[in-house]
Amino acid sequence: MSITGSQQDAAAAQDEVELERALSAESLGDAPMAGRVPLIELPIVRSMFRSARRNLVPPLITFVLILIAWQILCSRPGATLPSPTVVWSEAGDLIKHPFFNNGPQDIGLGWRVMVSVQRVMVGFGFAAVAGVLLGTLVGQSVWAMRGLDPIFQVLRTVPPLAWLPLALAAFRDSNPSAIFVIFITSIWPIIINTAVGVRNIPQDYRNVAKVLRLNPFEFFTKIMVPSAAPYIFTGLRIGIGLAWLAIVAAEMLTGGVGIGFFIWDAWNSSRLPDIIVALGYIGVTGFVLDRLVGAIGTFITRGTVAN
């Protein structure tokens, strides 16, 4: 689908190049070379502009409409939440300068998000490795599936924060506890999806592996992982989403410099505009993480589409 789309775009761009050349030959007369360089680039710029207009204008309009509605609702006397103008005047600095650094506890939200992302990456990284390995085990072995699947199905419903007291007791430190909560939150979809992917490896590929006498390690790297990659990345994508959901809550309780603790701190000192700005940061970061894992997945699994 995406291939034909880009082909169409390319074809359209090609048409425009021809058109521009025809125009340039007419208008520029005897100096075609001088006009050619920008004219070839121009349609590309124009088509980028067109796709930007198509993808950016509608969300911008809805965003402005929401701001207006919010402004009206929160400007009434007795409104409990700050309006957009109040947010801008009181917390605008947080938006304008994401990376200021005025000492250990007074840093920009960009830095705080980075700290949280780093925690998520460590916990999620462990979850990805352990999840793929456990998922492989559950997908390959009927006994492992019968033994482990019921446990996984029960544990995956436990809310992330319910693990936190246990983690604090076990690690006696807030940072590893937060990382553990990320780990335990994001591992389940990775395990389950990997297991489904491994169970769905076509018998043909298994036969090829048998005829070639691939050893278990070769089978894992050359057949299993590439064949299950689309499933694995679905799991990773769900996992990183859950991890990002859990980090804020975990940081609220464990403290430190993450974005979650910032919100808790802002609440304690009644800085509601700061909280609203932080929500924006969290949303955008979560979106970027999701798209990042999705893009990596698309890139890596580009060959595995069934044929």
Added chain:
Amino acid sequence: MARAYLKVDHVTKCFSRNGVTSEVLKNVDLAIARGQFVSIIGHSGCGKSTLLNLVAGLTGVTQGAILLEDREVNSPGPDRAIVFQNHSLLPWLTVYGNVRLAVDKVFRGRKSRAERHQWTMHNLELVQMTHAKDKQPSEISGGMKQRVGIARALAMEPKVLLLDEPFGALDALTRAHLQDSVMRIHASLKNTVIMITHDVDEAVLLSDRIVMMTNGPSARIGDVLDVALKRPRQRLQLATDETYIHTRESVLKFLYERHRFVEAA
């Protein structure tokens, strides 16, 4: 006939499911000489694919034994390479990568990196697929995929090449083209081939012997027919050849008179 190279020795195969045992093959006995091209033909469900899987070692025999060069076969291996009906190329590897995977696995330690590259290219040349070596399987046609499947199997230098209805999913023209390729390759490599098919013309054109299976369950070998046609064989000339017509008729008679497939209506 020369001493058997591959021997299917009184093989019986049963499948058990939920306590119900069904006998698919009964007392199948077959000896194949080195360099022979043998087709196994029969109606659907007669267990011919099961027989091929047994020779491949993908499933185990219930009774009897399969011997290759007097050694018992009980697990799959590259000495009995299979060309699968649905090509079974790995979609995440290129055409070259699919063949190279087999070459690397079979010849690691025996050939240098450069030799393995050479050998991969040589086998792609045999099936005339070098032009598409960097394409993904999804980018090439069904016939081309099957060619790559053949190249991958040949690249393992198998003692016996197993073809599991290799052209079943292809259109008639592509099929004829690939049959010619297989004949050409067989003529130059003189390899031992077992081919499963349900196409009478294909069997007569390609084979030295045609093994005809009775209908299952408990299928056995109904008859074995020697194809006394000289090689190289030309598709067009054969159409009017006495021996060809006679052989073809015998196979058809076996399939449609003596062992009609009753359930098919």
